[in-house]
Amino acid sequence: xxxxxxxxxxxEAKWLEGIKVVLSKLQFKTPTFNLKKIxxxxxxxxxFIGIWYLGAEALRQREINxxxxxxxxxxxxxxxxxxxxCFASNESTCQTNTLPSPTQVWASVITLxxxxxxxxxxKLDFKNKTAAVNAxxxxxxxxxxxxTGRASFVDIVIRSLKTxxxxxxxxxFIAVPIGIVIGLSPxxxxxxxxxIQIFKPVSPxxxxxxxxxxxxTLLIGTSSDNSFLISFISVGLCAMWATLVNTAVGxxxxxxxxxxxxxxxxxxxxxxxxxxxxxxxxxxxxxxxRITLSVAWMVLIAIELLAQSPGLGTFVWEEFQNGSSESxxxxxxxxxxIGIIGFLLDRFMLTIQNMVSFNKSEGI
Amino acid sequence: xxxxxxxxxxKTYGEGKDATEVLSNINLSIEEGEFVxxxxxxxxxxxxxxxxxxxxxxxxxxEVLFKGEPVKGTSHERGVIFQNYSxxxxxxxxxxxxxxxxxxxxxxxKAVWKRKAAHYIDxxxxxxxxxKLPKELSGGMRQRVAVARALSMKPDMIIMDEPxxxxxxxxxxxxxxxxxxxxxxxxxxxxxxxxxxxxGIYMADRIIPLRPGPNATLGPEFKIDIERPRDKTELNDNPxxxxxxxxxxxxxxxxxxxxxxxxxSTYILPDLAPKSFVRL
Ligand SMILES: Nc1ncnc2c1ncn2[C@@H]1O[C@H](COP(=O)(O)OP(=O)(O)O)[C@@H](O)[C@H]1O
Ligand SMILES: [Mg+2]
Numbered sequence: 015x016x017x018x019x020x021x022x023x024x025x026e027a028k029w030l031e032g033i034k035v036v037l038s039k040l041q042f043k044t045p046t047f048n049l050k051k052i053x054x055x056x057x058x059x060x061x062f063i064g065i066w067y068l069g070a071e072a073l074r075q076r077e078i079n080x081x082x083x084x085x086x087x088x089x090x091x092x093x094x095x096x097x098x099x100c101f102a103s104n105e106s107t108c109q110t111n112t113l114p115s116p117t118q119v120w121a122s123v124i125t126l127x128x129x130x131x132x133x134x135x136x137k138l139d140f141k142n143k144t145a146a147v148n149a150x151x152x153x154x155x156x157x158x159x160x161x162t163g164r165a166s167f168v169d170i171v172i173r174s175l176k177t178x179x180x181x182x183x184x185x186x187f188i189a190v191p192i193g194i195v196i197g198l199s200p201x202x203x204x205x206x207x208x209x210i211q212i213f214k215p216v217s218p219x220x221x222x223x224x225x226x227x228x229x230x231t232l233l234i235g236t237s238s239d240n241s242f243l244i245s246f247i248s249v250g251l252c253a254m255w256a257t258l259v260n261t262a263v264g265x266x267x268x269x270x271x272x273x274x275x276x277x278x279x280x281x282x283x284x285x286x287x288x289x290x291x292x293x294x295x296x297x298x299x300x301x302x303x304r305i306t307l308s309v310a311w312m313v314l315i316a317i318e319l320l321a322q323s324p325g326l327g328t329f330v331w332e333e334f335q336n337g338s339s340e341s342x343x344x345x346x347x348x349x350x351x352i353g354i355i356g357f358l359l360d361r362f363m364l365t366i367q368n369m370v371s372f373n374k375s376e377g378i
Numbered sequence: 379x380x381x382x383x384x385x386x387x388x389k390t391y392g393e394g395k396d397a398t399e400v401l402s403n404i405n406l407s408i409e410e411g412e413f414v415x416x417x418x419x420x421x422x423x424x425x426x427x428x429x430x431x432x433x434x435x436x437x438x439x440x441e442v443l444f445k446g447e448p449v450k451g452t453s454h455e456r457g458v459i460f461q462n463y464s465x466x467x468x469x470x471x472x473x474x475x476x477x478x479x480x481x482x483x484x485x486x487x488k489a490v491w492k493r494k495a496a497h498y499i500d501x502x503x504x505x506x507x508x509x510k511l512p513k514e515l516s517g518g519m520r521q522r523v524a525v526a527r528a529l530s531m532k533p534d535m536i537i538m539d540e541p542x543x544x545x546x547x548x549x550x551x552x553x554x555x556x557x558x559x560x561x562x563x564x565x566x567x568x569x570x571x572x573x574x575x576x577x578g579i580y581m582a583d584r585i586i587p588l589r590p591g592p593n594a595t596l597g598p599e600f601k602i603d604i605e606r607p608r609d610k611t612e613l614n615d616n617p618x619x620x621x622x623x624x625x626x627x628x629x630x631x632x633x634x635x636x637x638x639x640x641x642x643s644t645y646i647l648p649d650l651a652p653k654s655f656v657r658l
Contacts, residue, residue: 271464274434277451278458279481279531289477293468372467372513 063116070115077110109339114346122343126167133166165324171351174314174325177242178359181249181310182303189254189306190299193261197295198287203262214255218313222248222320241323248317253310260302264295297371304363311356326352379446380407381567382431382535387440389426400426402593404440406586411565415578416596417626418588424571425461427588428539431569432458444535454482457533459541463524465512472508475499475527482531498526502556518549522556529560535567543573551610554581562606575626579619580608587630600626 078101086094100108114122140161148158165173196203225248233240268291276286318327330348333341387404390397400423408414418424429435430442433452442449444456452458465474475495483491499508502522512520521541528536541557542550558581561568572578578585579602587597600622604613613619 271460271462272466274460275464275466277434278432279478280452280454281481290466293466296468372511 067116070113070118073112074110074115077112111337111339111342114339114343118339118343119346122340122347125340126344126347130166130168133164133169136163137161167329167347170325170329171355173242173323174318174327175355177246177318177323177325178249178307178310178314180242180246181253181314182307184247184250185254185257185306185310186303188250189257189302190261193258193299193302194265194287194292197262197265198291200266203266210255210258214259216252218248218252218316219320221252221313222317224248225251226321241321245314245317245321245323245325248321249310249314252313252317253306256305256309257299257302260298260305261295264298264302265291268294297367300363300367300370304360304367307363308356308360311352311359315352380443381410381412381445382406382408382569383441383443384431385441385443387427387430387437387442389423389430389435390438398592399438400592400594401430401437402595404594404596406596408567408569410567413561413568413570413581413583415570415572415582415585416588417572417575417578417585417630418594419590419630420573422588422590423594424573424588425539428458428537428569428571432456432537454531455534457528457531457536459521459524459528459536459538461539461541461543463512463520465520465523465527467512470509470511471499471504471515471523472496474512474523475530478527479530494530498530499523501529501560502526516549518545518553521545521553525553525557525560533566535569536561537569537571539571540573541570542577550577557581558607575623575630579604579623579626580610580613585622585626587626597629 078098082094082098082101085097097108101110140163144159151158192206196206222244225244229240229244229247233243272290272294273286276290281289314325315327315330317323318325319331320327322328326348330345333344333348384404384406387401388399389401390399392398404427406414416424416427426435430437431444431449433449433456444453466477469477472492472495475498476491479491479494479498483494486494496505496508499505502525504519504522504526507515507519512523515523521544525541538557542553545553554577570578570581575585582602584599584601586599589595589597602618602622604616604618
């Protein structure tokens with residue numbers, strides 16, 4: 015009994031150790047109170063918001079002036095005055111449809127957050143309401159009724175993350191093996207090179223159309239929603255090229271010294287690949303994967319929009335179609351969310367990349 | 379029959395118009411247990427010669443015989459220490475050595491491999507750094523790992539391509555002694571390539587200059603008849619050492635002069651300052 019306690023304790027200690035190592039590798043440095051490092055970004059953020067505010071205000075004024083003048087020529091002085099007053103009172107019927115100001119965007123953030131709680135409550139209510147029915151349905155071997163109501167902004171972001179993750183995995187499982195194979199064989203490299211060169215620059219929209227044509231035909235007759243499938247495949251195919259090329263280059267340009275080591279030790283072919291070639295090309299492969307992930311996140315919006323997949327792309331497009339001032343603010347919120355998530359994903363990949371990279375020049 | 383024999387070796391790089399003959403008419407024979415040094419300028423073809431012997435390269439014409447058999451590819455019987463260490467940077471000291479041990483003794487158990495690796499790492503005094511990566515080591519330590527890796531395969535002959543060229547004088551002197559120690563223990567055959575005449579004289583039984591390429595060929599050999607273990611400080615006053623050293627330097631300088639007037643280009647000469655044997 016006593017022994018098991020000590021074992022579990024040391025296990026715990028190991029975990030703590032492990033977490034500490036990971037944290038230290040994630041480059042969370044203890045904040046040094048370097049005034050310049052804090053003040054300079056704060057100033058630039060304030061300046062950015064200020065310029066944004068002034069710009070948005072100028073655009074709003076321009077729209078108001080135009081519309082008031084139009085009312086004046088079309089309907090006369092009284093109508094123009096009424097419109098002017100309406101704009102000044104900021105009533106919901108008299109909103110401009112231009113770049114929203116920072117305050118409007120902040121208001122939208124709050125709306126979206128509140129909306130998240132509303133939807134959460136809706137889902138809970140739905141679950142409670144259908145609990146009895148669903149239990150019966152499951153007992154009878156039928157599929158339970160699922161919530162198909164409005165999605166919150168968080169659901170939308172999660173959907174996008176799922177799509178990009180699935181696309182990234184697809185890219186990984188296609189590009190890395192093919193990259194290794196063509197990196198090892200100059201003949202195959204020559205055979206496939208034209209293919210890579212032609213398909214690499216193809217735009218996400220065209221990839222979407224191509225995948226759509228194929229998947230639609232393959233799934234003909236089935237009625238399930240395949241927007242997720244189509245969008246993640248398109249994202250993967252569009253983003254995988256950097257990994258493919260980097261893997262092939264990494265594998266085909268292993269330092270001659272390492273190859274000589276393999277020869278002198280008389281490593282077998284498989285040993286040579288797994289113990290020398292792959293480890294030495296890992297840094298380049300991970301550089302490729304990092305580019306792939308950032309490209310995937312970038313093209314995701316366009317592809318989701320086309321595929322009507324209920325993620326950020328569709329969200330942005332639908333809000334744009336709405337055309338209200340409120341929608342414009344939501345688009346800006348989405349823009350910031352996309353940017354911040356993209357940044358975090360890149361940071362994450364950079365951390366992994368640093369973990370696997372060894373300094374080549376120092377290593378030999 | 380010589381242990382290692384090179385007969386009329388020619389080596390050409392490139393084809394047709396771009397072909398350059400780096401080595402011409404190389405003849406060399408080394409007896410079992412001998413320690414031979416080859417000195418030459420940078421770029422004269424020393425690494426090429428070494429790679430022909432260890433089996434990484436094939437001669438354009440001529441024959442390399444090891445224990446009477448033609449050399450075909452690399453072999454565990456010939457251990458190699460590369461000019462630039464060539465450690466695998468993603469593996470620790472132990473893993474680098476283990477990789478060699480595993481290949482040399484494939485039928486043993488993991489514990490045996492580990493023990494052997496630990497033994498050779500200890501031999502070069504790197505036990506405290508056993509789990510470090512190459513980038514965490516100094517140049518001298520890295521070279522010691524390379525020595526441990528080569529020795530751990532229990533080669534019959536050890537081939538060293540300027541193993542100490544990149545090290546500072548103090549580390550260099552230390553490692554020279556370590557290598558001599560290890561060699562002295564079981565008298566394996568050794569071939570040392572160096573660009574330092576003093577190093578050659580201190581370590582070898584025989585020293586042979588390589589006339590610079592293209593068309594590099596071996597010059598006359600110089601026997602070093604000085605008792606082992608040799609003492610560096612006493613060596614300076616040893617008459618055999620003095621005359622041999624002067625003869626080799628004169629020979630190499632003669633080539634250098636000839637090349638300068640022929641080709642109008644500069645060559646890195648070996649360190650020729652007199653009385654500088656212990657280079658601190
Ligand atoms: N793979 C190669 N292809 C063509 N030329 C080479 C190759 N390797 C070496 N050389 C040339 O052969 C000559 C001798 O090189 P090397 O054997 O490395 O000299 P050293 O080891 O004495 O410095 C140099 O002029 C070098 O440029
Ligand atoms: Mg060399």
